[in-house]
Amino acid sequence: xxxxxxxxxxxxxxxxxxxxxxxxxxxxxxxxxxxxxxxxxxxxxxxxxxxxxxxxxxxxxxxxxxxxxxxxxxxxxxxxxxxxxxxxxxxxxxxxxxxxxxxxxxxxxxxxxxxxxxxxxxxxxxxxxxxxxxxxxxxxxxxxxxxxxxxxxxxxxxxxxxxxxxxxxxxxxxxxxxxxxxxxxxxxxxxxxxxxxxxxxxxxxxxxxxxxxxxxxxxxxxxxxxxxxxxxxxxxxxxxxxxxxxxxxxxxxxxxxxxxxx
Numbered sequence: 001x002x003x004x005x006x007x008x009x010x011x012x013x014x015x016x017x018x019x020x021x022x023x024x025x026x027x028x029x030x031x032x033x034x035x036x037x038x039x040x041x042x043x044x045x046x047x048x049x050x051x052x053x054x055x056x057x058x059x060x061x062x063x064x065x066x067x068x069x070x071x072x073x074x075x076x077x078x079x080x081x082x083x084x085x086x087x088x089x090x091x092x093x094x095x096x097x098x099x100x101x102x103x104x105x106x107x108x109x110x111x112x113x114x115x116x117x118x119x120x121x122x123x124x125x126x127x128x129x130x131x132x133x134x135x136x137x138x139x140x141x142x143x144x145x146x147x148x149x150x151x152x153x154x155x156x157x158x159x160x161x162x163x164x165x166x167x168x169x170x171x172x173x174x175x176x177x178x179x180x181x182x183x184x185x186x187x188x189x190x191x192x193x194x195x196x197x198x199x200x201x202x203x204x205x206x207x208x209x210x211x212x213x214x215x216x217x218x219x220x221x222x223x224x225x226x227x228x229x230x231x232x233x234x235x236x237x238x239x240x241x242x243x244x245x246x247x248x249x250x251x252x253x254x255x256x257x258x259x260x261x262x
Contacts, residue, residue: 185256
């Protein structure tokens, strides 16, 4: 019986995400914000790898903290205010309730960025095809642009380079929905809860990067630039830091739910 309830809760949380207009609005805004950054390059280049990397400096990257969490930010808050969470927890344990909500929240942040990046790749290829008659997936232009800064580009592993870029940004985006859920156990204003990841990301970047305490800001997890400031780079480091954020957010959320449902 418990397993049936657990499966139903997971399905309900997933449905909540995919039925939320904020999920699709977030993908659209990130897509447009990223694509705008490459406008000036479209007429001169048909190299999708080069164009894809240029999009990383657009407004899309700056908006990831808020838009990756928008679909789930106030989900616990809504259930708390309506009393619905009590009905759910009467059929399952508090711990499962918290883990399921946190797991789906983290996954939703990943999927927002993943879908946006895949759509962006397709859009760049279509536009390059229309403007130049064909598109190139990696070439001399990309190699010259990166100027020996990427071993994957030098090895002509353009697909792996794109996959790494997407993976890093998905990991980066996965940090923020959990933070929103955790904060919602303390603050009962949905606008504060929705804005918190954006405020947190930018304030920590401003304060801790200025102090050279790079490990204390999630901005180092993105695919652009900041990771080069660190003593330890690469995927293992990214995964380690992201896991720390997931664990801290989950513990914070569990403690908050436990406190509010005594």
